[in-house]
Amino acid sequence: MTQVLLLAPSPIKSLMAGPAIRFVEFARHLARLGHPVVLGSPTSVQEEPEEFRLVHYHHRNLKELVDRAGVVVIQGLVLQRHPYLKKAGKPLVVDLYDPVFLESLTLFAPDDPDGPPRHNYHLARLMETVEAGDFFMCASPRQRDLWLGFLAALNRINPATFGRDPELRRLIDIVPFGLEEKPPRQTGPGPRALPGVGPKDELILWNGGIWDWLAPEPLVEALALLAPDRPGLKLVFMGVKNPDSRLGESAALVRVRKLVRNLGLEERVVFNDWVPYEERADFLLEAAVGACLYPAGLETDYSFRTRLLDLIWAGRPILCSGGDDLGRLVAEKGLGLAAADHCPETVAQALTRLLGPEFQTPELARRAREAARDMGWSRAVEPLAAFCAHPAPAPDKAGTYPSRPQTRFSLSYYARRMRERIRNKTLLTALRDRWRYRGQL
Numbered sequence: 001m002t003q004v005l006l007l008a009p010s011p012i013k014s015l016m017a018g019p020a021i022r023f024v025e026f027a028r029h030l031a032r033l034g035h036p037v038v039l040g041s042p043t044s045v046q047e048e049p050e051e052f053r054l055v056h057y058h059h060r061n062l063k064e065l066v067d068r069a070g071v072v073v074i075q076g077l078v079l080q081r082h083p084y085l086k087k088a089g090k091p092l093v094v095d096l097y098d099p100v101f102l103e104s105l106t107l108f109a110p111d112d113p114d115g116p117p118r119h120n121y122h123l124a125r126l127m128e129t130v131e132a133g134d135f136f137m138c139a140s141p142r143q144r145d146l147w148l149g150f151l152a153a154l155n156r157i158n159p160a161t162f163g164r165d166p167e168l169r170r171l172i173d174i175v176p177f178g179l180e181e182k183p184p185r186q187t188g189p190g191p192r193a194l195p196g197v198g199p200k201d202e203l204i205l206w207n208g209g210i211w212d213w214l215a216p217e218p219l220v221e222a223l224a225l226l227a228p229d230r231p232g233l234k235l236v237f238m239g240v241k242n243p244d245s246r247l248g249e250s251a252a253l254v255r256v257r258k259l260v261r262n263l264g265l266e267e268r269v270v271f272n273d274w275v276p277y278e279e280r281a282d283f284l285l286e287a288a289v290g291a292c293l294y295p296a297g298l299e300t301d302y303s304f305r306t307r308l309l310d311l312i313w314a315g316r317p318i319l320c321s322g323g324d325d326l327g328r329l330v331a332e333k334g335l336g337l338a339a340a341d342h343c344p345e346t347v348a349q350a351l352t353r354l355l356g357p358e359f360q361t362p363e364l365a366r367r368a369r370e371a372a373r374d375m376g377w378s379r380a381v382e383p384l385a386a387f388c389a390h391p392a393p394a395p396d397k398a399g400t401y402p403s404r405p406q407t408r409f410s411l412s413y414y415a416r417r418m419r420e421r422i423r424n425k426t427l428l429t430a431l432r433d434r435w436r437y438r439g440q441l
Contacts, residue, residue: 003036005069009076012041014276069392091391115402134394136172139304149420178377184281205287208307210253222347239274284314315365378431408430
């Protein structure tokens, strides 16, 4: 079996965000399929799991790790931090599940002087990574359409890649964020161990980070409307401190803290630092409602809200905004409600319904289990496992199809065409027809 080297873009530790979680699950399931797996973390590692080898990769040991691998999997800015990967000669898998360049659009105002250079930097780095990849992964059919356009613009869709596979599944395929096949199980105290949370409180759980491309403020405002009539209603933000210590607080988190103070909700809103990945079920199963709100726009159109998946896994009623793939799934399967307009009154009404007998039933958990049946990690990684079983460079990587094609044909092209036409005795006919055409003008 092929040795697979996974180079995670963010630290692998107990506290992890989506990209690191994704790479851990890739490592686990590829190892279970028999591949020797090495998972690289950009920071030092604490303990090594049984299923695969976990290492701290850096400039000094990367060449040795890559030389031993049969295929390398990357995401984010790994290629720019380690340009050796471009000349290593190993088949390179690029994970595009997180369209960061769309998320970053929310960070700058149109007249922000930092906007153009930072946007151009991120876009240039993304183009460089796409030019280097041999196989690409995304999270949904809608994302695949986005990235197919991106690949076409960079000339990665060409006679070589199309001729090998007209459906282009060997160039880019769907590897969604998956779910654990085992049902969640409570192993610890969960949110009720946090200061300010009582044993009988109704808990609304925001089970992810507070990022700038999300919209938590309407949820806080809806809590203020419901608070007088529901004295035990609390909102718990499961993770506000980025697990990557190199990053600070988001602007959205600063706004939410200020809004909570202004509305006098300090006793109703609980900010938790972060929950270890293996302990998230303790929080999920204690929630009366799970919530994630986000504005309409490009980022939502092409997002894959991974925290909604955990709520489906736990069978909790979901409050979302809709417009994204998982939001549509929530609506189709009757797993929750959408409050797309983000009006505090609309959000409050949706919360009231979700907290009532209509959704607080075993039937919702049954529907959630049914929806999750085909969303496990073992099925999600199948396209990646198929490539790792037979890794190969993309057929257009020989330089025949540059990312910036020439607008004129080369002299060698004209010479070859001339020889062919002379050999086929079509040159004189073409010259004669051209002369006749000019005489008719």
